[in-house]
Amino acid sequence: MNFDLQYMLEISLQIAKYIPITLVLAIVSMVLAIIIGLVVALIRNSNIFGITHVAALYISLFRGMPTLVQLFIIYYGLPQLFPSLTTMDAIMAAIIGFSLKESSYLAEIFRAGLNSVDKGQMEAGLATGMKRVQIYSRIILPQAALNALPATGNTFISLIKETSLAFTLGITELFAEGKMIASANMRFFETYLVVGLIYWLLVILYSWIQKYLEIWLSKPLRR
């Protein structure tokens, strides 16, 4: 069989050098997506007339378009409208695209998380004379975070894998590097297998971190 294990081991290190860029794409996008998602979820949950509809539209729009199309709109499309964006860094474009996309998923997850917190928690806070903002940040969000963690984690796992789309903007990350090495050596199976396994490893590593995060967050709620 035409399979070269030795070759796989050799290129592994070479490809692994691009783990940081993949992680930067995933983590920075995730952090931004969490911030945007939370704001959108809070707006969506507020009953300020009109603006909740804008939030709903935002969620619907970004969830409804393929990630790849969004990346192209931002990187190749926007500079046509705003010439000053021609100098936009591809990494920046990718991060913007990913964070907008993921934020639309997270907004819905966070909204469900917020709504799953017992209404009595807000009432108890108000009745003891606390302000809404204080109750949200100190009582409701920590409880909502636990409820939202599993789904948020799944979103992050998808995002780690989706960062491979960044190669279409000319960014050299894990997948792009694998593609180049594969063509250069004409060994496609081994190379892409290595790339796939590295993604898998990253996902396992994250799942492990999430498990401990969950244990830590749920400490108050265990009997």
Add this chain to the structure above:
Amino acid sequence: MINVRNLTKHFDKKQVLNDINLDIKTGEVVAIIGPSGSGKSTLLRCLNLLEKPNSGTIEINDVKLDTQKYKARDAYQLRQQTAMVFQHYNLFKNKTALKNVIEALLVSKKMKKEEAIQIGEDLLKRVGLEKQAKQYPATLSGGQQQRVSIARALAVKPHAILFDEPTSALDPELVNEVLQVIRELAKEDTTMVIVTHEMQFAKEVADHVIFMADGHIIEQGTPEQVIDHSLNPRTQRFLRQMGDESDVAAR
């Protein structure tokens, strides 16, 4: 002092409070009794604006509010005057017993941490839970949770404490430990408004009893007048039903 004038509240088309007038003196303990669905909880929840009344005025200890035109700031001011003990305790699930008690001191009253902890520990001691200070609500029994919630209400030194059926969610053997704490408070001249189905308890602690039905105050007076010698047929019927129920429970 709590004064309520012409308070009304409806949910959609359903009138839940009809022209309620209420005068409660400082230090007074008022028990509100009445059938389920008569608007007792809604009345309490209007007093701290957890429900938005449709009309009327509420005055609690110098803070007076017209329920038809008030700002968020006014609502905040009015809420500072009272604290509430809920039927289902509503302790902050992500905070320990002690943190529950001192939360409002830290964030609303901007008290120093050491000072707040001292107050919190004293209050937990007062409700017999100093050993449970570091426990989370999920690890406490219903009776213990309710006692923590009373300590939490006391912490902010409210002008009055509103109790909404504080023992209704408790297993029968845990009811007394909570009533005992409230009895102690009654002795100390704490102004309290207590919605309760415990008639014996109401008779013991209340200076004044209000009987509500269908969103109206039907009758009010001393416990003797309302609970022992009511002349009102509605009140009599209600008390008879309560008596039957507690007979069944006792058997």
